[in-house]
Amino acid sequence: MQLMPVTESMFLLGESREHPLHVGGLQLFELPDGEGPDYVGELHRALLADGEVHPLLRRRPRGPIGTLGQFIWTDDDRLDLEYHVRLSALPNPGRVRELLELVSRLHGSLLDRHRPLWEAHLVEGLRDNRFALYTKVHHALLDGVSALRLLQRSLSPDPAARDIRPPWATPIDTGRAGGDRPGMSAVLRDIAGIGPAFARYARQAFREQAATLPFEAPRSIFNVPITGARRFAAQGWPLERVRAVGAAADATVNDVMLAMCAGALRRYLGELDALPDRPLVASVPMSLRTDGSAGGNALGMILCTLATDLPDPADRLEAIIESTRRGKAVYQGMSQLQVTALSAIPFAPLALGLLPGAVRVAPPAFNLMISNVPGPTEPLYWNGARMLGVYPVSVPYEGQALNITVTSYAGSLEFGLTGCRRSAPHLQRLLTHLDTELTDLERAVC
Incomplete structure (x- = not known):
């Protein structure tokens, strides 16, 4: 268990059905040369088989749901990766318009506080040999800058690289420990x-x-x-x-x-x-x-x-x-x-x-x-x-x-x-x- 800083607990305490407090991102990808319509489904299965999740993304709030008891993080040692990483398909004609409508719906639903507060949705059926990844994570875990940096660390400038880890398994430097941490005298x-x-x-x-x-x-x-x-x-x-x-x-x-x-x-x-x-x-x-x-x-x-x-x-x-x-x-x-x-x-x-x-x-x-x-x-x-x-x-x-x-x-x-x-x-x-x-x-x- 770990005590939440106030900057994290305030995002949980301020959330309601009318006020979801998660940040998200939509990434658009082009299928690699020579890949067919099964590529995204195979990618989804490979992501589930990897199984690794960074400890930060195993956290969930501890305490009664819907009360002011959300001040402590606890680790979920029974994380269901298939729940968090999902595969969706767009209806025809698979335009960006249909993609944005799907993202709009997904972004309006609350994250389940009984589970770690993040989801990833692979989206196939996008025309012109494209697919998408929509992710959302609660603001109590990451801000927008952190989420973008986490995504960037899971990608490569090398198109030939095939052993890239998914964003949720990528090492996360929280910046809360190490030699650069300010001393107590500096804080005071x-x-x-x-x-x-x-x-x-x-x-x-x-x-x-x-x-x-x-x-x-x-x-x-x-x-x-x-x-x-x-x-x-x-x-x-x-x-x-x-x-x-x-x-x-x-x-x-x-x-x-x-x-x-x-x-x-x-x-x-x-x-x-x-x-x-x-x-x-x-x-x-x-x-x-x-x-x-x-x-x-x-x-x-x-x-x-x-x-x-x-x-x-x-x-x-x-x-x-x-x-x-x-x-x-x-x-x-x-x-x-x-x-x-x-x-x-x-x-x-x-x-x-x-x-x-x-x-x-x-x-x-x-x-x-x-x-x-x-x-x-x-x-x-x-x-x-x-x-x-x-x-x-x-x-x-x-x-x-x-x-x-x-x-x-x-x-x-x-x-x-x-x-x-x-x-x-x-x-x-x-x-x-x-x-x-x-x-x-x-x-x-x-």
């Missing part, structure tokens, strides 16, 4: 510095307006109570195009990505006659992981204006650049512990949103979460199958009906849009608007 020093760090945060953010503040966001169609059903849409764009816009505007890839989202959201909400007069505000998580580990949770957060009140894409990008610069400056020079503690200020309203009726009464601290998780830079293979794309499937929260998570892979910027099925309608249209907005940014600044 960081704790003692939280007070002065908060004073600095308050002075810069509140008095000097050095950052976008919580509760400055307007109410939008996303800031409503949500259901547990999900809708998922995904697409990628050449990273070269995004970098060219950034180089012309002296902006980061993250700034351009946020500007794409801003323009797409402006068009999407405009079509629904639901665009607020004031600019939308995004919560932008920052990975604090510096040790290359692939376990646990390590995140800070800033708030960024999306400048959706501005009609010109170049003006929106300029406003976003300035907003992210000021947000990061607030945390300059702070330790990971101090940044994590102060990030709870804008993040706390998500916990308040779990109180009955709070979302309808309280103003939103921000309108949606937009994350950018760096991914593999070269093409990767899984037992000879080339990975064509990797798309994050994230977590909408109560009062936050849409989550946009982005990752990079082999020269492409891959967008995953995860929304409440009821409160984020016609999510596929956002993909069209993202494409239009990138083109408009190129015309405006390049």
Whole structure:
């Protein structure tokens, strides 16, 4: 048995049927040359025969289900791998549309707390010699950065490699032990510095307006109570195009990505006659992981204006650049512990949103979460199958009906849009608007 850190237990305590708290990923693969329709079924049988599962993914909560007793991990020594690793088939015509519909359904169901909190679904029947892997793991075990790194470690840049282990059997460095672990004196020093760090945060953010503040966001169609059903849409764009816009505007890839989202959201909400007069505000998580580990949770957060009140894409990008610069400056020079503690200020309203009726009464601290998780830079293979794309499937929260998570892979910027099925309608249209907005940014600044 192992005591849960509070950063893990809070994801279990905050979960309900209407609020699943697992992160996921969708990977698209191309069948190796010469392989036929039996390849995916044979791969599934081989994965089950392997039988090995990393100890982190053998954990399950100990204590009564549905109570506040979820503070201890226990190991499942009778893990049923066939339950966790499943084979599914798409109906004809096997388009990406049918794949996304399947992922939407799978992502809306809760993980079984009587078992280790993860699932993997191999999906065959996708046309053009492709298949997919959808995985989901509870946020109490891994954050999105950790999950992506775990996937990357299970793949190879060598298309001839055939002895690659499945992601759930890959060694996981949790980053919680070893020579780089901070000593007790360093931890105590960081704790003692939280007070002065908060004073600095308050002075810069509140008095000097050095950052976008919580509760400055307007109410939008996303800031409503949500259901547990999900809708998922995904697409990628050449990273070269995004970098060219950034180089012309002296902006980061993250700034351009946020500007794409801003323009797409402006068009999407405009079509629904639901665009607020004031600019939308995004919560932008920052990975604090510096040790290359692939376990646990390590995140800070800033708030960024999306400048959706501005009609010109170049003006929106300029406003976003300035907003992210000021947000990061607030945390300059702070330790990971101090940044994590102060990030709870804008993040706390998500916990308040779990109180009955709070979302309808309280103003939103921000309108949606937009994350950018760096991914593999070269093409990767899984037992000879080339990975064509990797798309994050994230977590909408109560009062936050849409989550946009982005990752990079082999020269492409891959967008995953995860929304409440009821409160984020016609999510596929956002993909069209993202494409239009990138083109408009190129015309405006390049």
